[in-house]
Amino acid sequence: MTIQQIPQYAMICGALLNQPEAVAQSLDTCHLKGTEVFMDEVxxxxxxxxxxxxxxxxxxxxxxALQVKRLHCSYWAWPTALLTQNRFAFAVEAMGGEEAVRDYYGDLTGAHLYDRWCQEYELACKLDAQAYTFHLIDYAPIDGRWDFKIPVSDIRQAMVYMIQRLLNELDARNLLSENSPRIELENAGYGLEYGMQDAPDAAFVLDQLYDPHNKVCLAWEINHLLHATGVDKQTGLGMFMLPEDEKTDAMRRIEARSLDAQGLCTAWVIENLLDPRTIHHVGAVHLSDCVAKETAYFVRGRLVEPWGSELDALPSWEDMEEYGVNIVLRDYDSHVPMGTRGALDIERIKDTLNTLATQNDDFVILHELKNEADILDAVAKQQAVMDL
Structure with a gap:
């Protein structure tokens, strides 16, 4: 399979959910197989x-009518605390009490989450969908408000529990079969969230799963891989903007090459997409770039100063939530189109996709440009830049 033969889909959201004609026209023009939607928005x-x-x-x-062939699961903050009861007392206090927790999650056990996820998968089956995207991500209800209280290793193990329980719940409802949609595990970002973050984490999760129907694979969210990357303002070199104890051996090895930001960001994406432990488990690559940061705004989930104090001084939960989200969307979850203001070397990423395609003929590309004013136009431009 060549890069031009990789099946392509586009994430749609916002006003496009009410514009089936525009979506259909764009899919035809861009030769897309279908769309993906965020289920919470539906x-x-x-x-x-x-x-x-x-x-x-x-x-x-x-x-x-919207040509939906991929469903992106609904997701909630602090799933580790709710589903494994790890530091649950802290979560209840931080969220404002037991009733606030019930209002947010639906109950105190996670039953509503799994009922909802199973219904979403049942809908995916009804649509004969290609995939159901499932988050293996733990994040705070207000970005930057709190330090993470749960060790990273505990969160990683909780991600195994999350997906295994989903498989068991789906199987109990007779929703899994040879022809049911595959379940693609989306990787977490860095700084403001934890979970399944890199290829070793993905191998860790996959090695523990009981998946007799062979439904589970990986969805590499390129933008999330780049959350940890940026520019050292003193040296001008690329760097991983993480505490030393959170840097992996692979990160240190890449930093030791003294690359510029583009080189480091690109090397990190290649390191994960082509990891021999997981390359044959890749089901999708979510294609978008990320702006190269000069500041690590989040460390272990908490906004650093002076932004942390500015957030704390805001009068309401809603104001704090908006403040944190704005930083996230600007510098972390920016999802900028390839070839615009992002950090990656486009030619090397094209080569990487070609290499992946020679070793794995069962993955797709999802154009995830959800922050663009005109998503479908941005998809067409990204296709042109990437020779897709």
Whole structure:
């Protein structure tokens, strides 16, 4: 398989969810196989997705009109605390009490989360979808408000629990079969979140799973891989903006090469996408870039100064949430199109996708440009830059 033969999909959100004609035209023009949607945007995550076969049918018809072939799971903050009860008392206190926790998660056990995820997968089956994207990510309800209280290793192990329980719940409902959608595990970013972050983490998760239907694979979110990267303002060299004890051996090895930011960012993406332990488990590459940072705004989940104090001084939960999210979307989850203002070497990323395609003929590309004013136009431009 060559890079031009890799099946392609596009993430759609916002106003596009009500513009099936525009979506259909763009898919035809850009030769896309379909779209992916965020399920929380389709139907609020606090609610059941459907309450009758008729509601399921109507929802499937709505998404089919948008050419939806990939569903992105609803997700919640601090899943480790809720699902494993690790530091649960801290989560209850931080979120404002037991009733606030019930309002956010639906209950105190995680039952609503799994009911909702199973309904989303049932909808994916109804649509004959290509994949269901599942987060293996732990993040705070307000970005930057708190330090992480749970050790990284505990969070990583909790990610195994999250996906294994999902597989077991789906199997109990007879939703898994040879032809049901695959489940793609999306990697976490750095600084403001933890979870399954790199290829060794992915191998750690996959090695422990009981997956008799062979449904689970990986979704490499390139933008998330780049959360840890930036520029050393003193030397001008690329660096991993993490505490020393969070840097992996691979990160230290790449830093020792004294690369500029573009070289370091590109080397890190290649390191993970082509890791021999996981290369044959890659189901998707989420294609977008990230701005090269000069400041590590988040360390172990907490906003550094002076931004941390500015956030703390805000009068309401909503104001703090907006403050943190704005920094995240600007400097971390920027999802800028390839070839614009991002950090990556485009030619080397094209070569990497070609190499991946020669060793794995079962992965797809998802254009994830959710922050662009005109998503479909941005997809077309990214395709042109990447020779797709």
């Amino acid at each position: 139907h609020a995550r606090t609610l059941s997705l459907f309450n009758s076969p008729e509601e399921l049918e109507a929802l499937a018809e709505r998404l089919a």
